[in-house]
Amino acid sequence: MAKISEVANWIGVRAPSFEKEIVEVxxxxxxxKRSLVxxxxxxxxxxxxxxxxxxxxxxxxxxxxESAEESAANTRVLWVVDPRHAFALIAKxxxxxxxxxxxxxxxxxxxxxxxxxxxxxxxxxxLGDGVVLGKDCDIQARVTIYxxxxxGDRVVVQxxxxxGSSGFGYARSAETGEYLLFPQQGRLYVxxxxxxxxxxxxxxxxxxxxxxxxxTKIDNLVHIGHNCLIGxxxxxxxxxxxxxxxxxxxxxILGGQVGIxxxxxxxxxxxxxxxxxxxxxxxxxxxxxxxxGRPARPLKEYLRDLARLKRR
Numbered sequence: 640m641a642k643i644s645e646v647a648n649w650i651g652v653r654a655p656s657f658e659k660e661i662v663e664v665x666x667x668x669x670x671x672k673r674s675l676v677x678x679x680x681x682x683x684x685x686x687x688x689x690x691x692x693x694x695x696x697x698x699x700x701x702x703x704x705e706s707a708e709e710s711a712a713n714t715r716v717l718w719v720v721d722p723r724h725a726f727a728l729i730a731k732x733x734x735x736x737x738x739x740x741x742x743x744x745x746x747x748x749x750x751x752x753x754x755x756x757x758x759x760x761x762x763x764x765x766l767g768d769g770v771v772l773g774k775d776c777d778i779q780a781r782v783t784i785y786x787x788x789x790x791g792d793r794v795v796v797q798x799x800x801x802x803g804s805s806g807f808g809y810a811r812s813a814e815t816g817e818y819l820l821f822p823q824q825g826r827l828y829v830x831x832x833x834x835x836x837x838x839x840x841x842x843x844x845x846x847x848x849x850x851x852x853x854x855t856k857i858d859n860l861v862h863i864g865h866n867c868l869i870g871x872x873x874x875x876x877x878x879x880x881x882x883x884x885x886x887x888x889x890x891x892i893l894g895g896q897v898g899i900x901x902x903x904x905x906x907x908x909x910x911x912x913x914x915x916x917x918x919x920x921x922x923x924x925x926x927x928x929x930x931x932g933r934p935a936r937p938l939k940e941y942l943r944d945l946a947r948l949k950r951r
Contacts, residue, residue: 641733643694646675647717649732650696650725657714659693664730667692675729677722688715696722696729743780755792767803773831785843791831791853799838803827806842806865806883821845823865830854836861836877845883852889870907882919890926898933911935 644654665674670692677696678684755774767786785803805823825844836859852871864883882901900919908926916933929938
């Protein structure tokens with residue numbers, strides 16, 4: 640629960656002259672007098688005004704044409720640049736950490752583990768020796784974090800995820816053809832504000848490190864191999880697999896079921912469409928550039944190839 644003046648402060652807008660309490664964010668259809676909703680277009684805004692919502696976040700461009708009288712009448716409205724983002728921020732603030740701080744009695748904590756203030760450890764979680772967790776982390780049920788892994792502040796790890804496991808790297812004997820596990824003794828570093836979905840696996844480095852950059856969001860059922868470097872504010876959707884020693888630079892977006900070969904590079908701001916495949920050693924460059932297909936290529940080229948196939 641929060642007062643509207645607090646809510647306005649959270650999202651950096653001027654506090655309204657009225658005061659009320661908000662207890663939840665809501666859909667427009669399910670809103671009550673103590674709910675906050677958002678509207679990004681004129682049609683949704685009209686529906687919001689007809690609803691019971693106590694506060695409406697609306698795009699500032701929708702209010703730019705209002706008269707002073709109309710603006711004064713809309714006392715439930717907070718005008719913001721990006722209603723959707725502001726709505727998400729308020730939801731997070733209202734929810735808090737989502738779990739009480741502390742270690743569940745069914746969790747297993749190894750020797751030398753450091754747990755920051757406000758961090759919660761769920762039932763059945765296993766923390767190996769020397770694991771370091773920052774402040775206000777949320778480690779949910781049955782998460783396994785291998786020895787030596789380091790997490791920053793406010794990291795969320797959903798149920799069933801495995802962090803810091805050994806990478807899939809083998810040395811093959813030229814004489815016998817047998818495979819021997821290459822040393823997997825590096826570390827995994829997860830920076831601040833990373834969120835990791837359920838049943839995802841991220842391997843430690845082989846000799847050096849695997850690193851997940853600040854603010855990156857990783858969906859369910861993702862695999863990130865050893866020695867990978869994932870930049871800041873990267874989005875990785877479900878069932879994506881990234882082979883060892885690959886780099887995904889800041890702000891890249893990877894759609895569902897993307898496959899990336901080893902030693903590949905996805906440049907800053909690059910967008911890989913669902914199911915795209917990046918060959919080993921390939922470098923994909925161009926902020927905002929969309930790549931699609933297997934192998935991945937610029938979207939226009941991919942669509943042109945599809946059109947050619949249809950004509951055959």
